[in-house]
Amino acid sequence: xxxxxxxxxxxxxxxxxxxxxxxxxxxxxxxxxxxxxxxxxxxxxxxxxxxxxxxxxxxxxxxxxxxxxxxxxxxxxxxxxxxxxxxxxxxxxxxxxxxxxxxxxxxxxxxxxxxxxxxxxxxxxxxxxxxxxxxxxxxxxxxxxxxxxxxxxxxxxxxxxxxxxxxxxxxxxxxxxxxxxxxxxxxxxxxxxxxxxxxxxxxxxxxxxxxxxxxxxxxxxxxxxxxxxxxxxxxxxxxxxxxxxxxxxxxxxxxxxxxxxxxxxxxxxxxxxxxxxxxxxxxxxxxxxxxxxxxxxxxxxxxxxxxxxxxxxxxxxxxxxxx
Amino acid sequence: xxxxxxxxxxxxxxxxxxxxxxxxxxxxxxxxxxxxxxxxxxxxxxxxxxxxxxxxxxxxxxxxxxxxxxxxxxxxxxxxxxxxxxxxxxxxxxxxxxxxxxxxxxxxxxxxxxxxxxxxxxxxxxxxxxxxxxxxxxxxxxxxxxxxxxxxxxxxxxxxxxxxxxxxxxxxxxxxxxxxxxxxxxxxxxxxxxxxxxxxxxxxxxxxxxxxxxxxxxxxxxxxxxxxxxxxxxxxxxxxxxxxxxxxxxxxxxxxxxxxxxxxxxxxxxxxxxxxxxxxxxxxxxx
Numbered sequence: 001x002x003x004x005x006x007x008x009x010x011x012x013x014x015x016x017x018x019x020x021x022x023x024x025x026x027x028x029x030x031x032x033x034x035x036x037x038x039x040x041x042x043x044x045x046x047x048x049x050x051x052x053x054x055x056x057x058x059x060x061x062x063x064x065x066x067x068x069x070x071x072x073x074x075x076x077x078x079x080x081x082x083x084x085x086x087x088x089x090x091x092x093x094x095x096x097x098x099x100x101x102x103x104x105x106x107x108x109x110x111x112x113x114x115x116x117x118x119x120x121x122x123x124x125x126x127x128x129x130x131x132x133x134x135x136x137x138x139x140x141x142x143x144x145x146x147x148x149x150x151x152x153x154x155x156x157x158x159x160x161x162x163x164x165x166x167x168x169x170x171x172x173x174x175x176x177x178x179x180x181x182x183x184x185x186x187x188x189x190x191x192x193x194x195x196x197x198x199x200x201x202x203x204x205x206x207x208x209x210x211x212x213x214x215x216x217x218x219x220x221x222x223x224x225x226x227x228x229x230x231x232x233x234x235x236x237x238x239x240x241x242x243x244x245x246x247x248x249x250x251x252x253x254x255x256x257x258x259x260x261x262x263x264x265x266x267x268x269x270x271x272x273x274x275x276x277x278x279x280x281x282x283x284x285x286x287x288x289x290x291x292x293x294x295x296x297x298x299x300x301x302x303x304x305x306x307x308x309x310x311x312x313x314x315x316x317x318x319x320x321x322x323x
Numbered sequence: 324x325x326x327x328x329x330x331x332x333x334x335x336x337x338x339x340x341x342x343x344x345x346x347x348x349x350x351x352x353x354x355x356x357x358x359x360x361x362x363x364x365x366x367x368x369x370x371x372x373x374x375x376x377x378x379x380x381x382x383x384x385x386x387x388x389x390x391x392x393x394x395x396x397x398x399x400x401x402x403x404x405x406x407x408x409x410x411x412x413x414x415x416x417x418x419x420x421x422x423x424x425x426x427x428x429x430x431x432x433x434x435x436x437x438x439x440x441x442x443x444x445x446x447x448x449x450x451x452x453x454x455x456x457x458x459x460x461x462x463x464x465x466x467x468x469x470x471x472x473x474x475x476x477x478x479x480x481x482x483x484x485x486x487x488x489x490x491x492x493x494x495x496x497x498x499x500x501x502x503x504x505x506x507x508x509x510x511x512x513x514x515x516x517x518x519x520x521x522x523x524x525x526x527x528x529x530x531x532x533x534x535x536x537x538x539x540x541x542x543x544x545x546x547x548x549x550x551x552x553x554x555x556x557x558x559x560x561x562x563x564x565x566x567x568x569x570x571x572x573x574x575x576x577x578x579x580x581x582x583x584x585x586x587x588x589x590x591x592x593x594x595x596x597x598x599x600x601x602x603x604x605x606x607x608x609x610x
Contacts, residue, residue: 116486145490195493288407311401
């Protein structure tokens with residue numbers, strides 16, 4: 001069924017306030033609706049003119065409005081940069097509304113740390129306000145391969161209403177290796193990594209406050225998910241730890257966290273997983289059997305372990321078989 | 324050079340046919356993905372199969388759940404790009420042997436994942452591989468006996484959905500290592516049997532071709548292993564005609580009864596016409 005403009009606003013409003021659509025004033029724009037919605041959107045001040053939103057340790061759902069990953073905001077004297085757009089337009093518009101209360105400067109850049117929906121589903125809201133979308137040089141290719149699937153599969157998971165208006169919008173400014181973005185009085189250092197969490201991971205370092213936005217290269221609390229390369233992640237762990245940050249905003253977990261201590265738990269999990277999978281491969285255990293037990297000793301240490309561990313083990317098995 | 328040009332022309336027709344099929348499939352799968360088409364159920368998967376089976380098997384009778392063939396896969400696929408599937412043949416119920424096995428994933432853009440030809444006396448009673456599953460779907464294994472009977476078994480898989488897309492994880496690595504092969508030989512589990520297991524692994528992105536180039540909006544050509552043959556000293560063990568539903572880095576593990584001590588030979592051909600060959604000596608099994 002085609003949905004006209006008015007209807008679309010009402011659908012959004014319904015999703016975000018969970019009251020009858022007919023009660024909503026139709027004249028409110030998307031951002032206003034989102035700001036007035038039930039999503040409690042708190043930007044924490046983590047350093048001088050550096051802010052972050054902490055997502056919940058859950059899977060994306062209609063109830064949490066897709067707001068499961070951490071998002072960042074850095075304010076310069078000329079412009080604002082945003083790190084990740086969130087898992088829905090409602091979340092993205094709530095973020096934009098919250099930025100408006102902090103700074104009158106324009107949002108010049110939206111930086112995507114990688115391809116996953118909880119980090120990019122809000123991109124359309126930032127395109128609408130004129131931000132340049134920045135990402136890893138592999139991000140457009142990754143979104144080409146997955147975009148249609150994400151739009152289809154998340155419809156079921158988060159519901160039709162929350163999906164409304166979500167588009168897959170690739171970055172237009174690409175980071176080959178490193179790139180500096182000048183916001184006026186402060187420079188962000190962007191770094192593209194080799195395959196780890198995904199094959200399009202990007203970190204953002206604010207040198208003025210030594211705050212690192214690690215994207216999903218750092219998971220705390222919620223089990224890390226593997227959609228790139230386990231060996232690549234382990235190999236780059238030392239280089240990651242060597243970043244001279246005073247604090248980190250991980251992709252998932254507490255905002256902010258100590259650095260590089262934030263890496264300890266995920267490194268241990270990956271080493272346990274790799275050890276268990278290598279043993280299974282050496283013993284000739286097939287993938288379908290091995291994934292049921294690999295990494296199980298880590299179960300008590302993580303949220304969402306049952307949701308993701310077998311999947312991680314599957315990906316790790318397929319990769320480590322080639323060692 | 325001439326040979327290359329000839330090969331390109333030869334490929335042109337089948338490739339065009341493949342693209343046409345894919346475009347058609349994309350049209351029906353993604354084009355209609357409106358509100359009513361959130362996720363496939365067993366019933367919708369079955370409807371797709373009812374429409375499909377005539378195209379694959381004509382009007383031949385397909386016997387269901389006779390015990391000749393059995394198929395196993397996880398009820399919930401952990402990673403949509405890597406779903407392990409095991410196919411078992413019961414030799415007692417197919418005394419003449421099995422000629423071929425067709426693996427079908429109803430809801431995938433190219434539902435016929437692979438057709439395997441089984442070598443006579445090769446002892447392949449178990450075959451496992453890894454497939455992409457786009458949505459909730461039946462996985463079906465249809466075995467054809469030497470006598471020409473078709474026997475089918477099926478299992479329902481809930482694709483994991485979410486962030487786990489049926490796509491290549493590390494594209495650069497996949498291209499850099501393409502064509503590498505690995506053969507593992509597992510000795511017989513029981514002392515009195517001659518049946519051992521082989522596992523063949525091939526590095527290949529096995530790309531779906533369902534991605535659009537953002538500038539031209541044309542589909543990026545599919546690039547996958549089209550034909551594979553595994554033999555022992557020119558005696559066929561297993562061959563496959565496959566498509567994009569086979570996971571990246573195609574991986575096959577199967578029972579095998581050796582005949583003599585000849586080498587294991589493998590030849591794989593992809594849609595670009597690249598030919599990958601390798602061979603390994605048969606390891607002593609201790610028999």
